[in-house]
Amino acid sequence: MTGGLTGLSGLTPEDPGWQELALCAQTDPEAFFPEKGGSTREAKRVCQSCEVRQECLEYALGNDERFGIWGGLSERERRRLKRRIS
Incomplete structure (x- = not known):
């Protein structure tokens, strides 16, 4: 799946540098790993404005x-x- 596409950041998924720009790194990590049945709303809101x-x-x-x-997507x-x- 990682075909080397470059997003707005100019980085590729294979380049771990994108993680430094991720907004989730600046927020509560628990929001991105909710309990089963828990809300994903806050995490998805953060993802909407993330450049990577x-x-x-x-x-x-x-x-x-x-x-x-x-x-911005859940496991499902x-x-x-x-x-x-595919």
């Missing part, structure tokens, strides 16, 4: 991240997306 959202999503898809909010949403693009 695309790199984050590509990283999660390419590394089969199974937990948490990555690139990423699975659905992965099925659609």
Whole structure:
């Protein structure tokens, strides 16, 4: 999945430098890993204005991240997306 696409940040998902620009690194990490049935609203709100959202999503898809909010999507949403693009 990590085909080397470059987002607005100019970084690729393979380049860990995007993580330094991620807004989630400046907020409560617990919001991005809610308990089962917990709200994902706050994490997704942070993701909406994050400049490395695309790199984050590509990283999660390419590394089969199974937990948490990555690139503004939940585990279920990423699975659905992965099925659609496969």
